[in-house]
Amino acid sequence: NSHTHSRKEYLVPTSFKRSIGSCDAMSNNPIGLSGMQQHDSTEFIIWFLDKLHEDFNKVKVKPYIEEPDLYGTHLPVAAAAARYRAKMRDDSYVIDSCYGQWEVTTICGRCKTKKVKYEEHNTLMLHMDPPAGKKVKKVRCLLFRKPSEEHKRYLKPSEIYVEVPASEKLTSVIKEIGAKLSIHPSHFVMTHLKSGVIADTLGYGNDVDVSAVGEAIIGVHEIKPSPPRSVVAEEPDLARTMCYVMQVTEVDMRRPCGFPNAFTISRADTFRSVKLQIWRIYRRQFGKKGDFASHHPFSGMNETAIAAYAIKNMTVALVDSEVDMKRCDLSDAVEVPSDDDGAFEDAREEEDRGTNAHFFVVWSEDFLEIMDSTTRYAANATDPPESDTASMSDLLRNFTVPEKIDECYCSKCKDHTASLRTHRIRKLPNILIASFKRMESNGRSARKKDMHVDFPLDGLDLSSISLPYKPEEAGSMAGGPVSPLYDLFGVVHHYGRMGYGHYTSCCRSWTGGEPGAQGEMDEEWWSFDDGAVEKVKDADEIVNKHAYMLFYRRKVFT
Numbered sequence: 001n002s003h004t005h006s007r008k009e010y011l012v013p014t015s016f017k018r019s020i021g022s023c024d025a026m027s028n029n030p031i032g033l034s035g036m037q038q039h040d041s042t043e044f045i046i047w048f049l050d051k052l053h054e055d056f057n058k059v060k061v062k063p064y065i066e067e068p069d070l071y072g073t074h075l076p077v078a079a080a081a082a083r084y085r086a087k088m089r090d091d092s093y094v095i096d097s098c099y100g101q102w103e104v105t106t107i108c109g110r111c112k113t114k115k116v117k118y119e120e121h122n123t124l125m126l127h128m129d130p131p132a133g134k135k136v137k138k139v140r141c142l143l144f145r146k147p148s149e150e151h152k153r154y155l156k157p158s159e160i161y162v163e164v165p166a167s168e169k170l171t172s173v174i175k176e177i178g179a180k181l182s183i184h185p186s187h188f189v190m191t192h193l194k195s196g197v198i199a200d201t202l203g204y205g206n207d208v209d210v211s212a213v214g215e216a217i218i219g220v221h222e223i224k225p226s227p228p229r230s231v232v233a234e235e236p237d238l239a240r241t242m243c244y245v246m247q248v249t250e251v252d253m254r255r256p257c258g259f260p261n262a263f264t265i266s267r268a269d270t271f272r273s274v275k276l277q278i279w280r281i282y283r284r285q286f287g288k289k290g291d292f293a294s295h296h297p298f299s300g301m302n303e304t305a306i307a308a309y310a311i312k313n314m315t316v317a318l319v320d321s322e323v324d325m326k327r328c329d330l331s332d333a334v335e336v337p338s339d340d341d342g343a344f345e346d347a348r349e350e351e352d353r354g355t356n357a358h359f360f361v362v363w364s365e366d367f368l369e370i371m372d373s374t375t376r377y378a379a380n381a382t383d384p385p386e387s388d389t390a391s392m393s394d395l396l397r398n399f400t401v402p403e404k405i406d407e408c409y410c411s412k413c414k415d416h417t418a419s420l421r422t423h424r425i426r427k428l429p430n431i432l433i434a435s436f437k438r439m440e441s442n443g444r445s446a447r448k449k450d451m452h453v454d455f456p457l458d459g460l461d462l463s464s465i466s467l468p469y470k471p472e473e474a475g476s477m478a479g480g481p482v483s484p485l486y487d488l489f490g491v492v493h494h495y496g497r498m499g500y501g502h503y504t505s506c507c508r509s510w511t512g513g514e515p516g517a518q519g520e521m522d523e524e525w526w527s528f529d530d531g532a533v534e535k536v537k538d539a540d541e542i543v544n545k546h547a548y549m550l551f552y553r554r555k556v557f558t
Contacts, residue, residue: 012531020033021033033047038500042548045433046122046123059088059091062089062090065085069411070115070116070117075103075467078116079118086120090120098429098433100425101120101425101427103118103423103424103467104117104421104422107420107421108417108419109419110410113413123433124432124433125437126395126398127395127398128440128451128453138162138163139161139162139173140161140218141218141219141220142217142220142259143157143159143160143177144219144259144261147280147281147283157259166209166210169209170208170213171190174188183222186225187223189223189262190219191221193219194217195256196257196260197325198322198325198326199326219262221262221263224240226238226240227239236267238266241267241345241355241356242356242357243262243263243264243358243359244260244261244357246359249368250363250365251365253328253330254328257363265357269343269344270343271338271341272338274316274336275310275311275314276311278359279307279311295369296366297309315335316335316336316361317333317359317360318335318336319360324358389453389454390451390453392455400423400464400465403420403422403423405418405419405420426466428466430558431554432462432551433549436547447497448496453545455550456488457488459485460487461484461485462485463484466484488542489507489510490508491547491551492504492547493506494546504527505528506541507526508525509526
């Protein structure tokens, strides 16, 4: 069935689907394509190319060919000979266009014998994990800058993502942020933020592996740190106390609002100065000075008067422990007075002095009326975490990383031994099909990896995974990796989880060229989603975390 859309013609492949189903039903090993159940697109493409090749195979009677064991043979010559033997059984336009030659090297872990074999493949399967030693974790952080005239714009937290090696500790996050801002890491503390509360305080005394963070949100708070221990040992009054503060409202004191934060106080700070610091931390979430003017009782007040009113009228409560803060429990809280000029630390129990202090600020209706609505319950937002990211070069590097094989037969040892196996491409295909191995199972459960892979639309270079080709060594039969550059012309996207979901595709316009010729690709892309066919407006529609299969065309056919 033919349809047109914005001067482009497209086909509804109903008859094609019926033909595929009939072909599968008549085969010796049907995979259920005649019905309406879902199938993996990679498995289908491999099946389809194999069936298409068999229909066009020039070899009608396939001879038996025994593959020799290759140990010390000159490999380019051996590759050419293997290609020649393969063509004796399988010879079609499909093989010439879509199949490449993989060189598989196996090294016996016992006798170290190296055995080489050659295989014909039509799909490049790419593991989604970055190579060992290259694994990175993208940590979702909320950055809180301390109040100052210079950094007023930072007083609302900014959401950032920090990439650090997955093998390192979480403190590497503040080292990375400190390096970017030219601030020493000692000026930051970290918290684990969950459902609007501080679920845990993190740092050098409670450091965790980056890989264990999962999708947690990490609060990174800029503070004024204590001097070095050697200085504090001589002058104890210079030590600063770590303080954590959360927000609630008089309307619902069990539900946190806004964002938690952190700051430090000195031994000389009074109750009043503690409340002033808290007000400065949260001042910006109430908008500009003009936002106060239209609300009673702030009408006509300048900033100094507003601060004085806030210190006198906002409720700040001190709770016993981090546990009370985590539970949002103010039942045993002690209110911090605003008219007491005594030192805060002096008023604490002797055993509590110098230890972390945990505060709640309780906003009254006066403040709620002018609180930024985007801030009020921002801590309870459920924004989906951003997926991990990898580059195409990372995944290509995976292809050549040695793979451990528990049991592999060694003809020299006459036994199954632990071995190492590596893959390289000896002959690159003209049409390259790459598939991301997003679906994984550990025997107990299965899941889909929603990793964003940054792949190029033009100029994909496969020289890192292909072997150098020397015509004088290999002869004309090997057809080695000349011009390992490819341009993308199609992408299959999968939306959903493992076991169910929805496939869409994006295809590039491919114009001109006679049958059998390369033709020319232009910059126009189209999106196909069942019956909806639309022109692609943004590259993000093509390159995103849902990409499952890529179809590349070689710049120069061989």
